[in-house]
Amino acid sequence: MTTTPPESSRAAANAGARRRNPATDLALIATFAALIAACALLPAINIGGAVPITLQTFGVMLSGAVLGARRGFLATLLYLAVGAIGLPVYAGGSAGLAPFAGPTVGYLVAFPFAAFATGFFVERLPRRRIAASIPLIVLSGLAASFIFIHPLGILGMAWRADLTLGQAFLADLPFWPGDLVKNILMGIVATAVHRAFPTLLPQRARRARSTAVTAAPIEPAADPATAAERSA
Numbered sequence: 001m002t003t004t005p006p007e008s009s010r011a012a013a014n015a016g017a018r019r020r021n022p023a024t025d026l027a028l029i030a031t032f033a034a035l036i037a038a039c040a041l042l043p044a045i046n047i048g049g050a051v052p053i054t055l056q057t058f059g060v061m062l063s064g065a066v067l068g069a070r071r072g073f074l075a076t077l078l079y080l081a082v083g084a085i086g087l088p089v090y091a092g093g094s095a096g097l098a099p100f101a102g103p104t105v106g107y108l109v110a111f112p113f114a115a116f117a118t119g120f121f122v123e124r125l126p127r128r129r130i131a132a133s134i135p136l137i138v139l140s141g142l143a144a145s146f147i148f149i150h151p152l153g154i155l156g157m158a159w160r161a162d163l164t165l166g167q168a169f170l171a172d173l174p175f176w177p178g179d180l181v182k183n184i185l186m187g188i189v190a191t192a193v194h195r196a197f198p199t200l201l202p203q204r205a206r207r208a209r210s211t212a213v214t215a216a217p218i219e220p221a222a223d224p225a226t227a228a229e230r231s232a
């Protein structure tokens with residue numbers, strides 16, 4: 001048996017769709033690009049190799065986890081573009097095209113894809129119980145990290161720092177514990193943001209809409225035949 005939700009519920013359900021507009025998307029993309037830049041500008045920790053420890057992956061994964069795959073990808077791309085045209089937003093305040101010819105090139109190239117992958121996974125998570133989301137969002141960030149950040153980072157170091165793949169792998173290894181911690185923080189922050197703004201993530205908006213429609217209160221039937229059908 002199907003029931004038609006009242007007009008008011010349908011209007012409320014569609015509000016989520018109306019709320020998503022290009023200006024909002026642009027503002028969110030710019031905000032998260034700025035957040036990644038801020039993460040890069042916090043003092044990088046030099047561990048003796050060609051690549052420092054930075055907070056960038058926290059911002060990159062958070063962009064995907066909060067904005068979803070498409071907008072997370074675009075936020076990270078905007079961050080890279082702003083650095084490429086000369087703003088000092090890369091690790092250690094570097095800028096321009098030089099970092100794309102240096103040992104960090106693989107990590108930089110991986111950032112947009114990692115944001116996309118994190119968003120792709122998070123959009124597909126069952127997030128009815130918010131507390132259960134933290135580990136799943138952390139796992140999404142870690143999966144993106146190990147699919148894109150570390151493999152491309154290793155290839156970039158092998159290519160531009162003149163290392164063998166084995167040496168580049170060993171040079172990447174010290175980043176793993178820090179990246180685990182950053183992904184845990186990212187999962188906590190992303191979950192808090194989703195709790196505060198449940199329609200921010202595209203998939204959540206669709207869920208919220210369908211929930212609103214399914215959960216719409218059934219108005220009393222005007223005619224007795226319909227009332228009888230409903231109670232059947």
Ligand SMILES: O=C(O)CCCC[C@@H]1SC[C@@H]2NC(=O)N[C@@H]21
Nearest residue numbers: 052053054090091099104107175
């Ligand atoms: O030049 C840049 O701005 C990129 C720096 C990349 C640093 C990488 S990101 C993954 C890994 N984890 C870190 O803390 N540092 C490296």
